[in-house]
Amino acid sequence: MRQVPPLFQREFLGYFRSPVAYVFLSIFLLASVGLAFFVGQFFKAGNASLESYFVFHPWLFLFLIPAVGMRLWAEEKRAGTIELLFTLPVSTVETVLAKFLAGWAFLAVAILLSFPLVVTVYWLGEPDGGVMVASYVGSILMAGAYLSVCALTSAMTKNQVISFVLSVVACLVLVFLGWNVFSELLASVLPVWLVDLLANFSFTTHFDAFTKGVIDPKDVMFFLSLGAFCLCLNVMVLDRR
Amino acid sequence: MIEVTALCKNYGPVRAVDGVTFRVQRGEILGFLGPNGAGKSTTMKMITGFLAPTSGSVQVGGHEVTKEPLEVKRRLGYLAESAPAYPEMTVEEFLEFIAAIRGYRKRAEARERVERVVRLCHLAEVRRQTIETLSKGYRQRVGFAQALLHDPPGLILDEPTDGLDPNQKNEVRSLIRSMAPDKAIILSTHILEEVEALCTRVIIIARGRIVVDEAPEALRARRPGARLDEIFRELTIG
Numbered sequence: 474m475r476q477v478p479p480l481f482q483r484e485f486l487g488y489f490r491s492p493v494a495y496v497f498l499s500i501f502l503l504a505s506v507g508l509a510f511f512v513g514q515f516f517k518a519g520n521a522s523l524e525s526y527f528v529f530h531p532w533l534f535l536f537l538i539p540a541v542g543m544r545l546w547a548e549e550k551r552a553g554t555i556e557l558l559f560t561l562p563v564s565t566v567e568t569v570l571a572k573f574l575a576g577w578a579f580l581a582v583a584i585l586l587s588f589p590l591v592v593t594v595y596w597l598g599e600p601d602g603g604v605m606v607a608s609y610v611g612s613i614l615m616a617g618a619y620l621s622v623c624a625l626t627s628a629m630t631k632n633q634v635i636s637f638v639l640s641v642v643a644c645l646v647l648v649f650l651g652w653n654v655f656s657e658l659l660a661s662v663l664p665v666w667l668v669d670l671l672a673n674f675s676f677t678t679h680f681d682a683f684t685k686g687v688i689d690p691k692d693v694m695f696f697l698s699l700g701a702f703c704l705c706l707n708v709m710v711l712d713r714r
Numbered sequence: 715m716i717e718v719t720a721l722c723k724n725y726g727p728v729r730a731v732d733g734v735t736f737r738v739q740r741g742e743i744l745g746f747l748g749p750n751g752a753g754k755s756t757t758m759k760m761i762t763g764f765l766a767p768t769s770g771s772v773q774v775g776g777h778e779v780t781k782e783p784l785e786v787k788r789r790l791g792y793l794a795e796s797a798p799a800y801p802e803m804t805v806e807e808f809l810e811f812i813a814a815i816r817g818y819r820k821r822a823e824a825r826e827r828v829e830r831v832v833r834l835c836h837l838a839e840v841r842r843q844t845i846e847t848l849s850k851g852y853r854q855r856v857g858f859a860q861a862l863l864h865d866p867p868g869l870i871l872d873e874p875t876d877g878l879d880p881n882q883k884n885e886v887r888s889l890i891r892s893m894a895p896d897k898a899i900i901l902s903t904h905i906l907e908e909v910e911a912l913c914t915r916v917i918i919i920a921r922g923r924i925v926v927d928e929a930p931e932a933l934r935a936r937r938p939g940a941r942l943d944e945i946f947r948e949l950t951i952g
Contacts, residue, residue: 479814483800490802490844553798557860560762560794561815562787714765 476563480571481578488579493544501537501583506590508533515590521598526590527608527684531648531677534619539640541580542623543633545572546711550631559714569707573617573624573700580616584609604686611683614696615676619644621703628710644676651675715740715898716761716868721770723756723922730756732922733770738898738915740867743890745913745930746902749950753922754902755795758870761900762792774868788816791866793874797857801846805837805856808845809863816864831859834889850877858886862893869893871901875908887912906942910934920950 488494505526509515513525549555558568594600626639649655650671660668672678679692716738723731731753738744746754759765761772763783771778777785799808809831813824832838835855840848845856854877861869874890875883890899890912903909909916910930918926918933926933926949937945 476815479811482814483803483811487800487802552801553794553796554800555798556759556764556794557792557798560764560787560790560792561812562784562817563815564784 474567474570476567477571477574480563480568481575484572484575485578488575493541494579497537497541498583498586501533502586504537505529505533505587509590521594521600523587523590523594523600523605523608524684526587527612530612530615531680534616534676535641535644535648538580538616538619539623539626539637539644541576542620542640543627543636545576545624546628547631547633547636551633559711565708565711569624569704569711573621573704573707576620576624577613577617580620581613584612584616601686604684607686607688608684610688611680611692614683614693615680618676618696618699618703621700621707622647625703625707625710628707647674647676649675651677651679715775716900717771717773718757718761719771719773721757721760721772722768723753723760723765724768730922731760731767734919734922734924735770736917736924736927738868738900740898741895742915743894743899743901743913745909745916746900746919747904747906747909747916747946748902748919750904752919752950754919755872757919758792758872758900758902762790762870763787788864789866790868790870791861791864793854793857793861793869793871795872795876797854799845799853799856799860802844804842804844805832805848805859806841808856809859812860812863818864827863831863834862835859836885851879851882854878854882854886858889867897869897869899869901871899873902873904875903875905883908906946910942918946918949925949 488497508529509523509526513528515525518525546555549558559565591605594605622643623636623640626643627633627636629639630636652675656668656672659671663671679695682689682692718737719735721731721734722729734753734757736744746757748754756765760767761774761779763779763786766780771780772786773779774786775789777789779786800811803811806828809828810824813827816827818824818827832841835858837852837855837859840852845853848856854874858874861871871890875886878886887908890901893899894914901913913930916926916928916930916933917924933945934942937948
């Protein structure tokens, strides 16, 4: 794992060397805070909490994380730098891990940049700090799970558009599984136990607990193991050369 | 130093490289010639461990590429066909990244390595420019610098002079020549004169197979008086 730090550094700084970082961070903040204000009724709710900010994350991530993830491998393949990368003395595991961690760190920055909201609720009322910490932890974990799915689809193609579409569809399924409307629809064709089982694979089901202030090891494990699973597949896809 | 034995690569039903065998010792410059699509780049990609061979073996410094890929990659410098590099990085940032990956983690050590190749490849005036703003010639030199940074015993150069102007070509050739005594070098090219000017041995490859493996003088002697490209055409089409 010696090669992870330089690879991570290059990848992470790479976001800021191109306009990608600035465009993404602006859009992410505008969208996430905008949704909280105008759809989530952040002020009108009269509630000193960030619930109206976090509740939209599963949906927001659906489009914004594939935008970060699609370039991860597709860009290297298109530019031919993948040939440079894999003729340097680095292992596939190190590279996959470094790239993923860099992307994840970047997303964490985007999420944590909402800190003025935290300041605001503390100024206006007496929020429950524990709930906010849990929500941030949950949101960042969920972002990691989304990103691992996107990294995988990105490794499968050199076309960023295809990578984006595949990621959105894959994540959409993972979100929809926990959505009542969708599970009711499923329940009309599938047995209930199967629907319940599938609902366990949903991002929303596992994320909800965090927004209520509960950090359940089960939920943490869900996001981490989904991430690990996707990264293992990612290594396998890249090793097939 | 570099030993290739019965190397094959299939792309689906197409056999791109078919039983290629050769050795390169230190001090040798092996010219890899052949029409486009003959399998030159594929062979080089297999030597450097980027592509997995369908069958056959590649050994570099006694290490088998499929079993110990990292050992092989440490011993080789590779300039790929289009000299890929991260476009958003400056030349200096890029070379520092390569230095870190090549194991030069101490600042002074990395600095020294980078300075050496910047001097060697004449990159001083563009060192703070991002790679995407560089001309083809400079990009090629950045690729060169990257391959030479760790002073490897083996060099694999895929069309190192492609796209350069005549002066730059000359410069690159003299650079290669100056490194030759203690390195095993394989370079591919379309330019027949380059082989005569530079290489100690020529391999001509056509449809994935080696058709010639001899000294440039011997190649020339096949048809005294004929131009090299005539000999080349005869060997690769016939």
